Structure formats: structure tokens, C-alpha cells
Amino acid sequence: GAPPTSTPASEVVEAAAPPTPARSPPPLSPAARAYDSDDEEALHLDPEPTTPLPATRHGRGLGRQATRSSNPNLSGPLGGAFLCKRAEQQRVQPRPWLVENGFSTIGFAHQARAGPNDPVSQKDAYRRDRNGWKESEAAELTNHESNKSWTLIDRSDLPPGRKLVRLIWVYKVKRNGKLKSRLCVQGCAQVPGVDYDQTFSAAMRSTSLRLLASIGARLGLKMHRWDFVAAYLQGSLLDGEVVYCHMPPGYATTGPDGRERVCRVEKPIYGMAQAGRRWQRSLYPWLTAWGFTQCHSDPCVFTCARKVDTPNGPRNERLILGCYVDDLFTLYSHTDEHSLYHKFSLDLAAKWDVEDEGEISDLLGVEISREGSQVVLRQTAYIDRLVAEHLPDGVAVAFGRNKVPSSPDGQIKDQVINAMCQPVESIDPGLLRRYQSLVGALLYCATNTRPDVAYPVGMLCRAMSRPTDALYDSALDVLRYLHRHRDLGLHYDCDQRPLRGLSDSDWGTQRSTTGFVFSYNSAAISWASKKQDTISLSSCEAEIMAASEAAKEGIYLSNFLEELDLALDGPLELGTDNTGARDLSYNPEHHQRTKHIARRHFFIRECVENMQIRVPYVNTLDNLADFFTKPLKPVQFFAMRDQIMNIPRVHNPLR
Secondary structure: OOOOOOOOHHHHHHHHOOOOOOOOOOOOOHHHHOEOOOOHHHHOOOOOOOOOOOEOOOOOOEOOOOEEEOOOOOOOOOOOOEEEOOOOOOOOOOOHHHHHOOEOOHHHOOOOEOOOOOOOOHHHHHHHHHHHHHHHHHHHHHHHHHHOOEEEEEHHHOOOOOOOEOEEEEEEEOOOOOEEEEEEEOHHHOOEOOOEOOOOOOOOOHHHHHHHHHHHHHHOOEEEEEEEOOHHHHOOOOOOOOEEEOOOOOEOOEOOOOOEEEEEEOOOOOOOOOHHHHHHHHHHHHHHHHOOEEOOOOOOEEEEEEEEOOOOOOEEEEEEEEEEOOEEEEEEOOOOOOOHHHHHHHHHHHHOOEEEEEEOOEEOOEEEEEEOOEEEEEOHHHHHHHHHHHOOOOOOOOOOOOOOOOOOOOHHHHHHHHHHOOOHHHOOHHHHHHHHHHHHHHHHHHOOOOHHHHHHHHHHHOOOOOOOHHHHHHHHHHHHHHHHOOOOEEEEOOOOOOOEEEEEEEOOOOOOEEEEEEEEOOEEEEEEEEEOOOOOOOHHHHHHHHHHHHHHHHHHHHHHHHHOOOOOOOOEEEEEOOHHHHHHHHOOOOHHHHOOOOHHHHHHHHHHHOOOEEOOEOOHHHOHHHHHOOOOOHHHHHHHHHHHHOOOHHHOOOO
């Protein structure tokens, strides 16, 4: 399990890079002309790394180490010399196994997952495709120039006590082959309370994406996508919120007068801790001023409904926006020159630097398509990438389409129990890294478009810190199943079926598993398979805990639909197959057997009394939430899967 050390990192990276034909560089902008690209010395990024930092106690990557600083301008409980959690004078030594597996520690700020074709440094980028990456860097520098991201000052003018932060290049080869360069601030070196204050910025939830897609199918709305060019650079920092940086890699560090120069950053550059927040605080006020109403259920979703005057008379129009950082997902009803969307698109292009990407086809690895009157969400390309990474030899023919992701005999549950009993010292670091990478990737499928693997992936997550070979094989089985059914997804119809939920629980000797699912327009928009927080003493107790957990999600979805002018006609239906839990949802019965249950688990009773939720009884065979609490036999599994995801029967391998 030890990291490979026989092959140098540079050779590993070079071997993974495909040959690229040479091409002549384009004309550079004035900002890019100052960039010395012919001098190999200009490619130097950082001083040679010194002492490596220790790993975190969770084993999730490179951690930070407390060091003693002698800066007299810094105050603390120890005076001028105090423990600083940011190892200002240290750098992380790049490790060959990290580079080989697509991780970069260049500059200590860029530890994001990189693809096999993504350079890990500027030198590496220039070795691969010098002209192509020079062109990409020039475009990025032009963006900074047009947005006036920084001003140059003499280093002697740096305020006392302020530290300089490095700028680093981060490279990415997009799916369409485009070379993308980002000049990023080394945000981990920023000082809280000095360089920034609040950093939180919201991101549209996956539930919101599914709900908007189902609404698009229900109302027959058109779906469009806009992309903000260099979005963070279009934001604005607060007054007095200034960061000082070294010159970008490749720039001359001295001016014509021979004095050393530094950058006074005045725009939220990528990598800054507060950059995302500053961008949202610039965009969202403009949207609300335009006439949109921001949803409380998801602050990244906006809605606008107006009566528009047309030559044929007034008409009601609706416009819904979902914003994920620099991607704008729009749903609208009309497209003519008098429409609300037409006016919005003109104002959007006049105010911001945006690209019209046409009808939406994907968002964050989720493919969105219209198939007749349906809107379908799937992750085919994402699954293909996982198979190429974790199953390079492909999937054996023996693993047919009639195989389920987890064995019906509950083997995966026993594997998790055995794994958690093993000592931490016996865990193979290589297996730990592979297991966490694979299960984390599977979790992205299970929480976005593939509820059919929610249960096995949820079980695998319980042993994330103590994997075994058997559990890793089970995770690969889940990936094999996804590959065999890679084209499946969530199919939302244009029918008018209301929001409906189901909850269930499996009662075991240890903590039980809660499962629930909410469907809208024939397919699921929200689901869960999670371990309960406490041990339940009866199946009734486990079921009431699951019902209350589902009630929270149901109230959230009901409120969300109401904000989008799609309120339910009556109380939300949340079905259960346990008579005792249903009775407890209406009345405080069975006192002797339920007096110990925490009051929070009776939240559903308050929802029932407030006429927010109704709890009908459903037959166990019809309770689709059972799908998320235990492994099922193939006949039951495929039948429930097709109902939950609204998959045509032709895809059932047992038909």
C-alpha cells in the first residue's frame, strides 16, 4: 500500500499527456505582453519545498501544522512569537503517488482532483502544449485586465503587518478539449479577520435541480443555460477588503525603476476565501432588483411571474432561475420579442459578461435532455469516467444486466460490521485511498440521479474510515451495476400528479436504517437511505423515527412548491406500512411502549395536527421506501426501481 517511488513525478505526468500538435500563439493583450514567456527562468513558481506537513487525523489529505512566527507585528497570547496554524514558511513536498493519481500540491493551495490530461504546474503545461496554454493564459490575463483585478504598487508601500499571498496557475482540459487556465490566489495563506471575514456562499441543491426539471416537464417550460465568463472577476470586494499578492508567475517582479512590485488585488479572484460570497453578493441583488423573488427554501432559486402586454393582448408569463456559481439554469414559457425572457436576456447580456449556451444539456455532470414530453436526468458520461478509472479492464460478461447492486442476503451489512471491528492500525493506506475515492464518486451518483444505488452506497459509507477488500469488491459491484444500466435516469412526465411521499425503516439489532422517497410528476425528486441516530427498541419506534425524518423533507418540498406558485391543494400524503407508527402520528397512544422516545421524533404529529401532512396506511408491497432500507431480490428490486425512477418497462431485464 506504500506510494510508488520508482518513477519520478515529472515522468509520470509526461507519460499521461497525449501528443499535441504545435500551433502558433495568438496576438497577446497588453496585459499578456508583460508576461515573459520566452525565459525559462520565468516559469519558476515557488521556492523549493521544504518540510512536508503531516496528514490530518482523519486521513483525508494534507493537514496544517502549528509553527512559531517571529513577526513582531502579529499579536497573540504569546506576544510577538505565537503559534500560527498556517505554516507560512513551509511548503508541501509534491509526492509522486499524489501526482500519479491526479492530485497536485503545487503551491499548497491547489489540491483539487485533476484529470490525467490536466497539467499540475506551469512548467508541465508548457512541456505539453506551450502555444496552447500560452493562449489560454493570455485569455485569462485579458479578463483580469478588462476587470481591473489589481493595481501594481511598490513593495515598500505594503501596509505594516500585511503578508503577501501567492498567485498560482491552475489548469484544466475541458470535456470539449478546450484548454482552461485560471490564475488563482493561494487562499489558504489568507488571514481570517484581516484578509476576509465571512466566506459562506450558497450553491443550488441537487433536490432543487430535480424539482426544476420536473416543473419544466409538468408545465412544458423551455430550459436554457447561461454561463458567466470569469464570474468571480465580475464581483466586487467590500470597501477596505484588500488582498496583497506577489506578481503572477512569469511577470517581471520589478518595475522600470528597479523597485520590487506587488499586486493590490481589488477584485474577488478565484482562490480567495471570500470570492464566491462576493460574487453572489453582486449577482443576487441585481436579480431581485430586476423583479425576481428569491426563494427561502433555496436561496439560489429565483422566480418571476408577470402579466406581459403583447399585440394580441396581455398574457401571464413565468420565469424561473436556478444559479449554481457561474451557471444560470433558466426555465421560461415564451420566447418572442415581447416575452419576459427576451427582456431578461437582453438586460443580462448588457449588465454581465455571459455566454448563451443554448438549450441546457448538462449541469455539473448531470445530463438533461427532453425525450418527447419527458425531461430525463442521467449521468452516463460520469459513470463511463468512473469505469475507466476504477475498472480499466472493463466489466466482465458474467456480471449481467439481471444482477442487483448488492446481494439480497444482506452480505454488505455483515461486511460493514466486520470492517468496523478491525483495528485502525491494520488498515492499508492504499486501500483506504482507493475505497474513499470510489465510494465518494458513487455517492455523487446516488444523491443526484440514481436512487437505485442509494442503499448499498449508504452502507458502504458507514465504513469509510475502515475499509476491507470485501467492501471494496462490493463497491466495484455497485459500479458494475451502474455500467450495465448506464443509460438509466429519472424520467419526469408532463402529468399533474401531486407531490407524494413514503417512509419506511428496517428494524435491526443495531441502529436501524431510515428510508423515504418523494415523487413529483411520476419520478422521485428526493430520497434518503441513512442510519438512525439512536437504537430503537421496536419496529414501531424505528418507523416513527423514519416518518418524522421524512416529514421534515416533506415540509421543505411543500414550502418550496408554494414559493414557486405550485402549492398543494391539501395536506401532503406521507404513507407508512406500520400501523403503530401511523397511530402515533395522530395520537399519543401506546404510552407504556413509547414513553422513552425523544420528543423530536414526534414532529410528524405536530405536522398532522397543523393539517400539513396526512399519514395514510400503505401495503408493505406497495411501499417504495422499502427500496432504501434493505437489499431486495431481483424481481422486487427491478419492479420498485422502475416505479421510483419512472423507467419504461422495456429496460427491466426480468420482463
